[in-house]
Structure formats: structure tokens, C-alpha cells
Amino acid sequence: MTGDQRPLRVLFAGGGTGGHIHPNLAILERLLALRPDTEAHFVLSNRPIDARVMESETVPWTASDAAPLSRRPRGVWRFIRAWGPSLRAARRLIREFQPTVLVTTGGFVSAPVARAARLERVPVILIALDDPPGKASRLIARHANRKFLATFAATSPGWDAIPPIVRLRAIADDTPSHCRERLGLDPNKPILFITGGSQGARSLNETLIHIAPQIAEIAPGWQIYHQCGTGDILERLEHAYTDALIPHKLVEYCIDMADAWGGADLAIARAGAGTVAEVARNAVPTIFLPYPYHADQHQKRNASPLVNAGGAIILDDTTRADTNAPVLTRTIGELVADEPSRQKMKAALKNLASEDGAETVAKFVASLDSCRTESDL
Numbered sequence: 221m222t223g224d225q226r227p228l229r230v231l232f233a234g235g236g237t238g239g240h241i242h243p244n245l246a247i248l249e250r251l252l253a254l255r256p257d258t259e260a261h262f263v264l265s266n267r268p269i270d271a272r273v274m275e276s277e278t279v280p281w282t283a284s285d286a287a288p289l290s291r292r293p294r295g296v297w298r299f300i301r302a303w304g305p306s307l308r309a310a311r312r313l314i315r316e317f318q319p320t321v322l323v324t325t326g327g328f329v330s331a332p333v334a335r336a337a338r339l340e341r342v343p344v345i346l347i348a349l350d351d352p353p354g355k356a357s358r359l360i361a362r363h364a365n366r367k368f369l370a371t372f373a374a375t376s377p378g379w380d381a382i383p384p385i386v387r388l389r390a391i392a393d394d395t396p397s398h399c400r401e402r403l404g405l406d407p408n409k410p411i412l413f414i415t416g417g418s419q420g421a422r423s424l425n426e427t428l429i430h431i432a433p434q435i436a437e438i439a440p441g442w443q444i445y446h447q448c449g450t451g452d453i454l455e456r457l458e459h460a461y462t463d464a465l466i467p468h469k470l471v472e473y474c475i476d477m478a479d480a481w482g483g484a485d486l487a488i489a490r491a492g493a494g495t496v497a498e499v500a501r502n503a504v505p506t507i508f509l510p511y512p513y514h515a516d517q518h519q520k521r522n523a524s525p526l527v528n529a530g531g532a533i534i535l536d537d538t539t540r541a542d543t544n545a546p547v548l549t550r551t552i553g554e555l556v557a558d559e560p561s562r563q564k565m566k567a568a569l570k571n572l573a574s575e576d577g578a579e580t581v582a583k584f585v586a587s588l589d590s591c592r593t594e595s596d597l
Contacts, residue, residue, distance in 0.1 A: 227257040230585060231317060231342070233333040234325035235264030236288070239494045241273050243325050243349060243370070243385040243578070248279065250582035261317050263310065265329045276475050282313060288328035289355065303332060310336035320588050321345055323581070326357035334360040343588075347385070347581060349493035350518040352376050366584070370577045371493065372500070372525035383577040384497030389475075392482025392502050399482035404469050405443050412439065412552070413484035413504070415447040415474070421490050423539045424509055425453045430541035431549050432460040438553035443467035445483065447474045486555055486562060488548070491519035491534070500526055500572050505565035507551055509537040509544070531569035
């Protein structure tokens, strides 16, 4: 860095779920390795999950009052009422922090920050995590200087396709037995890992409570590691697994996912972009139950490349535990009993995930300096 060159300052925006935050953290990890002079600041939502995700991080962050846009009248009013204050707060932050660039992963938090960046003449780099991109990403894309689409099978025109983005702390780097031991489970017994994402998944949790006795029968000798979210679900799952005599460990939120994936022999999961990327990167055979209420069903599209490669299975979440139970129980039983099939799935996933989307974005951002302007991007 020359004497008259300031550090690379990057403003990151995206929150409301861990799925919007973790990719930005992944990019920052790679960026610091390339440009140690990087200074970062995050803009997140005021939801509790955002603060939970950032508990173990040292990067400074600001909570935005931005609200998601809803079709319901009350939701529209909340969005309009929050837009002005969140936009003004973002402009103040930009003037104080003076970022070289804004990197955003979309979502409702990012929209006013991206608008503020345009008003303050700060270049905007957008990373969409789903294909097709969501509403906020499509809005931001109209004026973004660079647009990256981080999926396994990008099909949206006008976007630069890159591999999915995964945090380093979500990539297993140790033996399964050591990972299981650090999770507090038996290092010599296989693990069924269950995750509904950073906030848990109600219908998935309810289904596991319903089928716990059957799991004990079809998967003898197996243990469960379950990231279930907050609320009374923790106590209810504890009773279900204990009554079924299943060795288990329950956590509301898992910070270091590397051990969870590294110790898992089979997983049951939602199909958010981050989870799908982690499944592929860690090569864990997985049964996906995509979130059923998205109008565009993008979680199914997220997981489809893994299914097509032979590394995963997609089941429909009917939102009812009693109707989910038969097909999920049967699928678990078949995979538990068929280790050769699980090994084939694992090999298929290893062939799928080879490149690093976070590295791609970080290299691009690292090439920027204080002399760059919007027209150079």
C-alpha cells in the first residue's frame, strides 16, 4: 500500500437470516487474506438472529430499521414507514465510513443501503444467492455495477455466474470421529444431522418429533445432531429423542458448522442457498425438504443440481407432520441401511463442488482501490 493510498474499505449489507450474512462473512474471510489492509462494516437487520450470528465475530456492524416489502396493507405500510429512516441512516454511515465499495447479498436490508450507495456515488457489487434472484436483488440489480449469481446452475441472463459461497468455518477439515467428539457425541457412531437453517424450521422439527420412535427402530446405533432454532421446540425435541432412547445433541444455533457437517453421515435439511452450498462442499448425502411457501419454489431449484448429480434427494414438505412422516421415515430407513448408496452420493457431491465463489468475489473486490470510480467497474 502506497503512502497516499487508503485502506480498502468495504461496506457489506444483507441480513434478516443467516443465509444473507454468512456469504458476506465468507467473502470478508478471503478478502482479508488477499488484502490485510481491508476495513469492513456490516449493515444487518434488527432481528435477534443477526445479533446471534455476529456474537462470535469481531467486525463492526450496524442494525438497520429496514422492513421487508409485503403484499399485505400492514406490511406495505411498515416498508414505507421504514424506508426513509433506513435510507438516511445508510447515507450517514457511508459518509462516516467512506467505503470503497458496497457488497450486498440482497434481501430487504440491502435495498435502502444500495440506494444510499448510489446517491453517495459508491460502487455496488451485488451477489444473488438464489436463481432466479429475489425481489430485492432484482431491484438492486437495475443499478448495480457488477452482478454475481452464486448458484450451481445459474440461468438468469445478465449475471456473472460464480460457484456458491461457503464460509471457511462451515468446511470440515478434520476426521469424522474428531468432529463428532467436539460436538459432544460418540466419536464412533454415525450421525444424522438435521438443520432447518439459522432459525430452524417448524414443520421439519414437528415431523422429527412425530417420527422419533421410528428413527430409533430403523437407525439403531445412530445418533442425532439437530440445529432446531429457538422456542419451546427445544424441550419438545429433547423429550421426543430421550423417550425414543436416541443419543442426541440439540442446539438452537450452530456457529461452527464444520464439525456438524464433518461428523455427519446423512443429513435432513431445508434447501436455502447457504445450506445447499455447505452440503456440496462437505459432500454429505442429504434429504432436502425445501421451504414450501416460496411462490417461485427457489429452494427446490437450489437443491436440484445436487439431486441431478446423484448426491441428494428432494421430498415435499406438506407442512403436516403426519403426512410428512411416512415418506421421510422410509427414505431415512433406505439410506441408513444402504451404505454403498450413501458413498455413491458422497462421491457425486465431491465431483460437484470444486471452486470457491467467495474467492472469486474477494479477488474482484481486492483489485479495487481508492482511485477507482463507478465507471471503472
